[in-house]
Amino acid sequence: MTPPRPRAFDPTTEQGVLRLSIAASLAMAAAAVVFGFLANSSLIIFDGIYGLIDVVMTWLSLLVVRLISMSTNVDTLQSRLNQRFTMGFWHLEPIVLGVSGTLMIGAALYAAVNAVDALMSGGREIALGPAILFAVLSIIAEIGLAVFIRRVNRSIGSEFIALDGKNWVVSASMSAAYLVAFIGGWLLGGTHWAWLVPYIDPAILLVVCLFVMVAPLGTVRQALSDILLITPVDLQAHVDAVARDIVARHGFLEYRSYVAKVGRGEQIELFFVVRADDPPRALLEWDRLRDEIGEALGEESTDRWLTIMFTTDREWAI
Template structure:
């Protein structure tokens, strides 16, 4: 029987949501660049550049998601890909998230410098009509996509999609700032405050850049923690609690645990020191004990790398 592949933009799958986000991001970015050049607005051009960076990083996120999915597929365990990357692809997830957040911060800092330069040089004259039209279109599209992506991620629970939803919220907030700024400039054109109009574009760009710099900091921090294999305190505590129970139940001497979180993957290594005079057990009994420990640690998942070893020599636990 032939199995049909899910739709390219299936909102119930991580890859489908990311594909939809890529297509929407590219369309919004292209419109932003066109309107920005036409209106001579560095603010709108930055919005387009921000969107293009998001397109590239979301595409990389989609690639990593697919690689992780392939590596955890039992039917593909003997594939050439899995033979070359026997430890899986979980390590790519925090790298992509970290690079994505860092690029966003870098682009914002560069735009902020340009905004300061424009403010010190007398501002920038822009075409307010096209700028206002763009702001309205952007708010509608980006707010709708932010809500859609967030709702889709309730059942998926993906870090990639969560970051993508955050990016759409940031984009919609930026567009709202554009609308306020350009609308205010439109009202001030024929007043005594008309001299402020050229400063509106770079001033709001500077404010937006400061906001964009702050938004990805949490994601970058978590990605760096995963890359450096910093042990999650709560996961370590849970693993040690389960291991201490096993030691007490079976009369083992002690245990050693090594825990790390890499992207969506939990990596756990447990070593139990068994007394040298412990009664011998058949291999099937040791396997049953491993199953007991695995169940106590929590529901088995393709995103968990669990190693359990038993030894009489403490040196093997170091």
């Protein structure tokens, strides 16, 4: 009996949630472009462009997730792809996260320049009816998706899903800003403040762009740290504590540790310098010691690359 095929939009898996987000983002982006042209609103059109960028980057995130999953699956270790990428695909995760955040910042910067130009040119007349309708529908959909994604990610714990959840929060905040601005413009119409209405769309767009440029900075900074293989302080301290304990209990001379975090993957290399006159041990005994060190470092995971070496030559440990 063949096992049932996994559901494409399974909310209990990382790939299923990302697929769901891609479909929702595509629908929202298409609606934003349509309503943006109907309302003649650069603010709403930017929302559509922002959504399309999010669709592309979420799709790339899904691809990387699938590659990482394949590389850690024993049944596929001999595949041609794995033979070409013997060190795995963890390095792709921070690259995609970094590019995604950078694209968001770049799009917001370009839209901000256009907003400033519109403000200096007398503003932009918009149709407030379609604009208000779009803002209401967007808020309902985006808040619902943000809450759903954050809830399911409590059990999944994915950086990709976490970033996607942040993007939905940003989108909901943008829609709320639209709604306030458009309702304000509707209320000002027919009053002696009506001259301000054309400036509402570019002014709120500028504020939104500034917010969008700040939101991904943390993700970009962390992605850059992973790409540059900057050692996490907490992980290094934990590895050093375990290594010092092993050196003290087994009478080794010293150790060297090399630690990096690449996306969800942890790369740990430990070299122990053993006395040259240390009594010979069977290979099985050395393997048991490796298992002991691995357990002390933490629960075994397919996302941990662990190398443990014993030598009497310090040059091998440098």
